[in-house]
Amino acid sequence: MKKIYSGFKQSVNNFSILVYLLSIILSSLIFNNPVIVLVIFGALLLMSFFAKRDDSKSYFKFALIIFLTTVLFNLIINQRGTNIIFQIPFIMVTRESLLNACILAFSFVNLLLAFYIYDALTNVKVIFDLMSRGLRSIAIVFILTIKFIPKIIEIFRNTSYLYKFRSTKKTGKSKLSRQMDLIEIVLNKAVANFMNVSDVLITKGYNNRGKVSKKLYSTKSDYVVLSVSVIAVIFNISMAILKIGKVDFGSSTVNMFVDKNIIIISLINLIMIVIPILIGVSQYLWWKLYVSKITASNMPTAKNFR
Amino acid sequence: MLKQLKPDLIVGDITNGNLDCQIDDKNISYISQFVDNQMITECARDEFNFILENMGYSADKRHMKIAEVASYFGIIDLLDLTEQELSGGQKQLINLASALILNPDILLLDEPTSQLDPIAAEKLIQMIHKINSELNMTIVLVEHSLERNVFFANRLAIVENGSIMMDETVDAALRKMFQDDFYKNYLSQIDRSCMELKLKSDKELPLSNRQFSKLLTQNKNEIKYSNISSKSKKTDEVLSVKKLSFRFDFESKKLIDYVSFQLNKGNSYCIVGPNGVGKSTMIRVITQQLKQQSGRIKLDGNNVSSKNNDIYQKMFVLPQNPALLFVSDTVFGEVEFQLKQKNPNIMSQQVELILQQYDMLELKDTSPYDLSGGQQEFLALIIGLIKEPEILFLDEPTKGLDPNMVLKLNELLEDYLATGGIVFANSHDLVFATNFNYVSLMFDGKLSEFKQPVEFFKDKFFYTTEINKASRDSFPDALTWNNLKKI
Missing domain, CATH: 3.40.50.300 (P-loop containing nucleotide triphosphate hydrolases)
Structure with missing residues (x-):
């Protein structure tokens, strides 16, 4: 997987990746037909393993918790439907309510996975460059957020651990009240931590930043990623306008159905989401079957000159 | 400035x-x-x-x-x-x-x-x-320390209370500093030793190790080695670590690899070693911020675990960033908070008395976050000493401290050790490490055997003090300037 990932990263530029990311976020938002949602989920999951980050375990754990919570919450508040699966006091689970719950839960998880892929593939500087063209102050806020949210989490972890060594007696305060005290302490520390960032930005010359001109060099892979992503965006928006790929979510008549349109939508979105893997594989095969044979030894080339 | x-x-x-x-x-x-x-x-x-x-x-x-x-x-x-x-x-x-x-x-x-x-x-x-x-x-x-930087400088200035009190060529400045009881502690170990021993040299200061070594050999008969290291005590075991292992990820290498040692009452222990070898991680595992994958830690005969509240009572951790310990808006509030853990009816006069004892009364209304790095470190140590733990863990305690503050820190730690406490520190400051009863080197997750500083440093070629490097031919046991005395 690492070789395929590296093949993809080396053959496309940041702009293509950004367009691709916008396209997968859009596709995970638009449809709620259970078949399409499931296909998108499968494709996104595959892509998530492809673009694996260091903290993937905790992220997937978080996604699983969101999934289960959404299913349970929906089963409690929406008990419509006639095909009863089982019934316990106060809760009646029907095929329709379970389907509704799963549609919403998978849609949430799809969005989470899309942002996971976004986070794994994107580069802070690319987004920052885009924003700083017209929205300078938002760009600074963006940098601060990206950089300091993990920092604040780290401060919170360390402070709550070290606080145990300072506070040794039971204060009689409730857990909530102790937590609020801790948050106040953490915020004080976070402010102290933020103080030197403005100095850093000044020393890096951000206050002089003008318009940055950039040349993008596109390869064939870039054109493929861009074309597939743009086509998918246009196609998905058209389908959404035509109300194809949508079900009457929340109703008691929601059903799992497959027709020609659903298959086409699923297929197009599947190809669009896994396009980085396809490009990575083609790059790897190109290297393995062609380049490595001519670069491993210069004998064939030398022979030609003889 | x-x-x-x-x-x-x-x-x-x-x-x-x-x-x-x-x-x-x-x-x-x-x-x-x-x-x-x-x-x-x-x-x-x-x-x-x-x-x-x-x-x-x-x-x-x-x-x-x-x-x-x-x-x-x-x-x-x-x-x-x-x-x-x-x-x-x-x-x-x-x-x-x-x-x-x-x-x-x-x-x-x-x-x-x-x-x-x-x-x-x-x-x-x-x-x-x-x-x-x-x-x-x-x-x-x-800089606080003149140990390395001074070799490459053309001019040396001292800033005190917002004004420049000295601005000289390096040689002249170092000689003037030696005349001042406060600033002589800022001198590099080699220059301090040379001037303390009154060695005559036509070379300009700062001296290189080679120049100092030559001077020592020439004047060997007029100099003696003086052992000033504190003696380790044979006392009861308080903490024991057995076959401890830790790594962050399944695929990563072990940061702590099958480490065993014990800490005895009234003794001090220092770990030295390069950045990133797991010195801080070791403290975090012993104090249960991180959970070991294997091995056992026992404090006073009981297993150490994050659920055991006893460890928070008996230990204190001074982290690399001391500001993480602060919970109040003022220095006074910090000391008051800690004193109140022992006695909820503490009076403000008693807090002021403690602040006076540690020369921090003038800063009592200052926010702890506005203190200099050295002052923050010092305040955090005072908080730890007020708590009177059985073991004091110090993570890079001399970072950001000026040489006089390091001396003050040593005095405070000596007083604490005299009461039967244990100090376990890690440090890059090799001169500071010579003040401990035992020193060990950490690398690749392994900890070398804890040895007394003289034993530890004298067979080291690179990872030792400058005085030891320069004087190993004539006085192999010398580690700091005060190990060499004029006869």
Whole structure:
């Protein structure tokens, strides 16, 4: 997987990746037909393993918790439907309510996975460059957020651990009240931590930043990623306008159905989401079957000159 | 004061006088003492691009500049690594390269080596010297320690209470400092020893190890070795660590690899070793911020676990960033909070008495976050001492402390050890490590056997004090300037 990932990263530029990311976020938002949602989920999951980050375990754990919570919450508040699966006091689970719950839960998880892929593939500087063209102050806020949210989490972890060594007696305060005290302490520390960032930005010359001109060099892979992503965006928006790929979510008549349109939508979105893997594989095969044979030894080339 | 030289960084107003600088602000670069949080983007390549884009360089010029600076600093392999993947020394090297990528005329450095291990610090100083001599760049460096930097300086100034009280050539300044009881502690170990022993030399200060070694050999008959190290005590075991292992990920190598040792009452232990070998992780595992994958830790015969509240009562941790310990808005509030843990009816006079005892009464209304790095470290230690734990864990306690504060720290720790406490520290400061009863070196997850400082350092070739390096032919047991006395 690492070789395929590296093949993809080396053959496309940041702009293509950004367009691709916008396209997968859009596709995970638009449809709620259970078949399409499931296909998108499968494709996104595959892509998530492809673009694996260091903290993937905790992220997937978080996604699983969101999934289960959404299913349970929906089963409690929406008990419509006639095909009863089982019934316990106060809760009646029907095929329709379970389907509704799963549609919403998978849609949430799809969005989470899309942002996971976004986070794994994107580069802070690319987004920052885009924003700083017209929205300078938002760009600074963006940098601060990206950089300091993990920092604040780290401060919170360390402070709550070290606080145990300072506070040794039971204060009689409730857990909530102790937590609020801790948050106040953490915020004080976070402010102290933020103080030197403005100095850093000044020393890096951000206050002089003008318009940055950039040349993008596109390869064939870039054109493929861009074309597939743009086509998918246009196609998905058209389908959404035509109300194809949508079900009457929340109703008691929601059903799992497959027709020609659903298959086409699923297929197009599947190809669009896994396009980085396809490009990575083609790059790897190109290297393995062609380049490595001519670069491993210069004998064939030398022979030609003889 | 350093920031006043770069007008963009000035906070507040100049009340008197003006800065007459012929150099444009853009041509003055500044490097802070904080190694972390200096990178705005994800990797060095993006960082260099970010700076050059801010200055309006074209794509072609940016490319050439990055090639130039990466080759000069030997950081080509580091260009695409993220901040988390870089060591402290590498980060500071990238910070230095970022500052120099715009060809500044003046480089301002604020304690650039304070967070680095001795070897990484030496490399950085050598690089700064290279820049100074090859590129003819003016460098203003602010430091507590004169141990390495002074070799490459042309002028040395002392700032006290907001004014420059001395500005001389290095040789003259070092000799004047020796006459002052306060500033003589700032001298490097070699220069201090040379002047204490009144060795006659026609060489200018600072002396190199080779010059000092030659002087010692010439005057060997007039000098004796004096053992001043404190004796270790044979006392009861308080904490035992057996076959401890820890790694962050399944695939990563073990940061702590099958380590066993024990800590006895009234003794002090110091671990030395390069950045990133797991010294801080060891403290975090023993104090259960991180859970060991295997091995056993016992405190007073009971297993140590995060659910056992006893460990929070009996131990105290002073982290690398002491500000993480603070819970109040004022220094007074910090001391009061800790005293109230023992006695909820503590009076404000008693708090003031404690502050007076530690010379911090003047700072009582100051926010702990506004204190200097050294003062924060000191306040955190006072908080720890008020708690009177069985074991005091110190993570890089001398970081940011001036030499006189280090002496004060030693005194406080000695008093604490006399009451039967245990000190377990890790430090890059090898001179500070010589004050401990036992020293060990950590590398590749393994801990060498704890040995008394003389035993530990005398067979080390590189990882030892400057005095030991210089005097190993004539006085192999000498570690600090006060180990050598005139007969």
